[in-house]
Every structure is written in structure tokens, then in C-alpha cells.
Amino acid sequence: MKIKYNSDIISGGLFAILAAVIWLLIPSQIQTMETTAVTAQTIPRIVIGGMFIFSLVLLLQGLFMTPKKSVYIDKAFFQSEKFKKEMKSILFAAILIVFCFLISTIGFIISSLLLVVAILVFYGARKWYYYAISMSTVALVYFIFKIVLSVNLP
């Protein structure tokens, strides 16, 4: 399957949808009692309306003016270096999301230690002292915040 696209089409399309959804949410999310001409809804409406219009312009630019890239979605695509690189970014984002769940359950120190180890493994680091330095950083940061800034990390 052949797909033609560029960043303007993707971002323009996504932001147009996002702006439309937020616009529809405004009455339920900003329940103002103000009776003046300008209320708490005015600026959000101007901004979201603007976002919708600019997104449409961007989408049109992407469809008719900006050069498009062609990608063939087949077996070779899923084995390509480019696809693997994109997967790496998604994996990195997944590590960060998992960390979010961990920090709220097991606290800063253990979740951060796991995070730095995961990042080093992600990059394929093999030197032991990379792990030692990174793990020491976690401890150092914990104590800097606790002692110097009086912030008790979770």
C-alpha cells in the first residue's frame, strides 16, 4: 500500500480535529455566569477558533503546496532501519510512561533507579561505571533535594 504524506498534512489534520473537539467542549468545561460581552469563554474561543483556522490552512498547504513523501507499507517497510528507529522512540516513550506508574506506587528512589538502568540498557551501555554513575546521581539528587531544598521526594 502506497501512502503519500508530509508533516503539514499530519499536524494540520490532527490539530484541526483537536481544535474542533475543544471548541465543542467549551460550554461544558467553562460554565461561566458572567453577563458581560467578554467572559472567561472569550479568549479560549478566539484561540481555539484560531487554532482550527490555522490548522485548516496548514492542511491545505500540505495537500496542495508542500512536497509529499511516498511510503510503501509492505514487509520491507517494517524491516527498514527507519521503522526500527521510530520504534525506538516509541519504546523510549513507553519507558517514560511505565515510570509514571511506578513512581506513584514505589516512590522516587526505586523507580528512578529502574528508569536510569532502563535508559542505559536502551542505549546498549555495557560499561559498569555508567550504571554506577547514573545510580549515584539518583541518590545525589535525592539528598540535594531533601537536605538543600527541604523537598521530600516521594
Added chain:
Amino acid sequence: MENFLGGLQELMTWGTFIIIPVGLMLGIIVGSIPGLTSDLGIILCIPLTYGLDPIPAMLMLLAIYCGGTYGGSITAILINTPGTSANAATLFDGYPMTQKGQAYKALSMAIIASTIGGIFSALLLLFAAPQIAKVTLLFGPPEYLALAVFGLSIIAGVSNDNIFKGLIGACLGIFVSSIGMDKLSGTMRFTFDNYNLFKGIPLIIALIGLFAISEIMMKSQYNPKTDAASLKSFSIDKQKITKEEFKRCIKPISIGSLIGSIIGATPGTGGGLAAFVSYDQVKRHSKHPETFGKGEIEGVAVTEAANNGATGATMIPLLTLGVPGDGATAILLGALMVHGMVPGPTLFVEQGNIMYAIMLGLIVVNVFMYIMGKYFIRFYAKITKIPYELLATMVIVFCIAGAYSTNNAIYDVFIIIGFGILAYFLRRMNFQLVPILLGIVLGPLAEMNFRRALVMSDGSYSIFVTRPISAFFIFIAIASFVLFFFKGNKGKRKKGAQKVESKA
């Protein structure tokens, strides 16, 4: 004069003289590590300044800003990779000097020129800012709104190749800033009944997510085996600058300092542009233009004087009008707000002592920068070799701790990760982050003054154009927007034509 002496008195404390070298050291280290920028350094250190008074806090952040701008030259000279965008022009002659075995000489000239440019700029700030501030005392809500619009107009200058992406980014920023309780009416906006969002999204949280986490995400495709190997090796020699070379560099340093300060004071520009323009001027008027680009010490002198010449000058519109000149100053604007200071017309009246202490402190920052740059050159050179995978872990741990410490809330850690992933997507789609930041910072100011002005005028919009100062700023906002828009389009067409030519 009273404020000047008061500021001097507040500056002269032991704390200041400890905090400035610490900030500089951090700034130079961050600037000299490829992949980290002074913007990131400032963001990471804002949470560390929570416990400090405004003066040492701002001086620390300014020291990181100045140190980072200088530090970026170290990688530009040694490994042909500018540490920050402001140092891109330093590559032209800095790296060829290293190839010729004159790395030490280039680094020495970089610190001398950076210091002179920085001090010139700081003096300009010291003398110009209070005079501008006097005029701005006449400002009311319509003028404040016009200023915020003027600040937002620099979006056109920082949107890279597509202004619509910049405008969408600014809208997104203003939308983010509207989340939480509306300060004028008390109405909740876009909170989805989640009490964590009632206070809105703190600026520093948005900054950490947008800039720091997304930066780490952008490097997720980094491959230590191939990318680290591409770093060129270098050696630091012992060649010193001769008297004749120093004399030759006086004129380029003066030109760089002057042009850097003028460009720096213009919103929407920044040190990078200042360095390129100054370099071009010096090369054009040189008796030996053919030596530029091949390791000419004058090239390093002019570019470094220019980019540091912009550092103090960018603070002029920031402190007097509340208009940030570039990304770093937009972050500093946020930092000022975190410390309870709203940059703009009233700042010099309400907190005159603090303002003078900061402006005088900027001169001290540059003096310390010279000392630290001169005696630690070899140490900074080693920093450029720190592997990225190690840095990533350190930066992310600081981000998490910094985010949590803002409100002692885990929810803020979720927000930085969410913002980081969103910003990563936007960057991949060729969006710039500065328009989003400007929207977040200037959006609330614009909204509040827009509504207040309309209350003043009984709902008549003519108030924005009938008051001369307001009309003036709205006019220059539109003019600069249009100018940047057409300039951007011209550049785009030129690029397109070059592409076609190269294909042919």
C-alpha cells in the same frame, strides 16, 4: 541613583559571589556538552532556585545563560558542533583553527571576546533600561495588551519555515495557560473536574516537559556506537595569542559587541543572528577576506563578541516591556514570574533595587566568566567527551525531581512526561517550541489586560487604537509580523530554488 546604590548594596553579598561562579560553571558545562543547551540548563536549575532570594536566583540563571552562550563556543571550536545555536557562526573559523593546531588560541580568543561583548551589553542594559522604564510608567491595560501582542508577534521570527505552525503553537500555549481557575471570574476552565488542574499548569512544569523531556526524546534514536564515533578527536596545544593578533581583533570585537547588542535588543532575533550578521560585516570590510573561514582568529573574535553582546541587550525589552527576545529570555521571563516579579513597566518602580542588582550583577557575571573561562579551558574540553547516554540519565533524574519539587505533587511528573511526548511529536512535525512557550507566558497577560481594557472602555475595541502608545505597539507588532512573514517566505523560496538547482 537611590535604586542604583540600593541595588549595589544588595548585590555585594557573599552569597552572590558564590552563586555566580556556580551558575557560570553549570552554564559553561551545559553549553559545552553537545545536545544540551543553556535553555535546558536554565530550566533544570529553576527548581534549585526556589529557596533563594530573587537576586541570587536570577543571577544564577543569568550566569547559566551567559556561561552557556560562551560554553557553546568550546564544542564549536573543538569538535565542529556548536553547543548552542548562538555559536553556529563560531564554527567557520574556530574549528579550522583547531585543525591548524591552534585550539588553545581560539578558545582564549573566544573567552576574551565573549567577556568584552557581554560587559558592553550589560552596560547598555544598565543605562538604557531605566530610561525606557520611565516611559513605560504611563502604561495602562490597553498598552499592556499591545505589549503582549507585540511579544507574541515575534512568533513569526521564531517559527522556522512555516508561520502557521508557529501560530498553532502559540494558540496551543495560550490554551494551556487558560487551564485552571480564571483569575478574573473564578470560573474553572478545562479542568475536567480534576482537582490537580484547578491551579492550572505551572509554568516550570510546562517548561521542563516541553524543552527538557522532549530534548531527551529527540535523542532516543541516538546510537552510541555510530554517533559517538563520529565525534572528531582534538588536542589542546599551548599556543598563546600574540600582541599583534590581539590588536587585530580589537576592531572585530568592537563591531561584534555593537551589532550583537543592537540585534539582541530587538525581539525575535537572538545571539545566533547577531553572530552571523557581525561576521558578515567584518569579513566584508576586512583587508584579507580570503582568510575567513580558514582559521582566522578575527572570525572567532567577532562571532563570540556578538553572541555574548546579545545576552545583556536581550534583557532590555524583557525587563522594561516584558517582551522576551528569544527562547532563553522567554524562559527567564518565566523564571522572573516564578520569583514573584512580573517583567514590564512597573518592575523598575516596585522592585528598583532588585532590578539594579540584577543589571549590575550581569557585569560581575561577565568578569567571573573571564576568570573561569581562562583557567578551566582544559577541564571544559574534557566535558565535551562525556557520553550522551550517561547525560540523558542525569538530566532526566533532575527533571523528575525538579518537577516534583514545584508543588510536591506526583501529578506534575505525569504532566512533564505528557508534555515531553507531545513536544517530541511536535518537533518531529517541524514545530518550534518557542511559540508555545510565548503563548503560555504571554497568554494570561494578554487576556487579563484585554478584559480590563474593555471594562475601561465599556466594551469598545477602539481603546486599543485611540491611545497612542497602544496603537504604536499594535502597529509595530503587525509590521514586524508581516516583515518576518515575507522574509520567511523569501527564504523558503530561495531554499526551494537552491534545491531545484542542485537537483538539476
